[in-house]
Amino acid sequence: MINTKVIIAILVVQVLCTIFFVFQILSSIFGLGPYSWQLYEFIEIGAAVGLITGVILGSLVLRRTMARNALVEDQLRLASGAFMEVLEERFMAWELTPAERDVALFAIKGMTTQEIAGLRGVSDGTIKAQTNAIYRKAGVTGRPQLLSLFIDELLAAS
Numbered sequence: 001m002i003n004t005k006v007i008i009a010i011l012v013v014q015v016l017c018t019i020f021f022v023f024q025i026l027s028s029i030f031g032l033g034p035y036s037w038q039l040y041e042f043i044e045i046g047a048a049v050g051l052i053t054g055v056i057l058g059s060l061v062l063r064r065t066m067a068r069n070a071l072v073e074d075q076l077r078l079a080s081g082a083f084m085e086v087l088e089e090r091f092m093a094w095e096l097t098p099a100e101r102d103v104a105l106f107a108i109k110g111m112t113t114q115e116i117a118g119l120r121g122v123s124d125g126t127i128k129a130q131t132n133a134i135y136r137k138a139g140v141t142g143r144p145q146l147l148s149l150f151i152d153e154l155l156a157a158s
Contacts, residue, residue, distance in 0.1 A: 007061060014054040017047035086153055094137040103130045107143055108150070 020043060026032070087108070091101050099120070106116045117127045131143075140146050 007057070010050075010054045010057050013050040017050040017054075020044075020047045083150065086150055090138070090149070094134070096134060096137060100130050100134050100137075103127060104134045104146070107131060107134070108147055 024044070087105065091104065096104060102120065103116055106119065111119075113124050113127045113131070117124045120127070135141060135146065138146055138149065140149065
């Protein structure tokens, strides 16, 4: 992998090359200083090589960054699938009813009692009773503890 210091060095070279080309344009506009053509050509070739090197290395860094991004997205997708597997395992171990499973999933997603009741077409009291049954079966006292059970398990697995 390309070192950060190398990237910074290439960036500095590109900035210097840009300054050179801008200075060249301003020199021709304002007629500044006589320079020997050999020195002028040498600096111009160096600036062009610096810019080309920067483009090549920038492309390499971009390609590696995109590959790393794809890898991280795959890992996130796997972790998401693992989370759902852990949820299903726990729901089965706690012997939740299908209704309690739905309510538990909505609660873990952060929905309020009223939102869950609206989605399920039942009263708030029914959802409160179901969440209490879920908490009792899971051995927790509330939603934060319920969620922390899953987070702790995923962190321990990684």
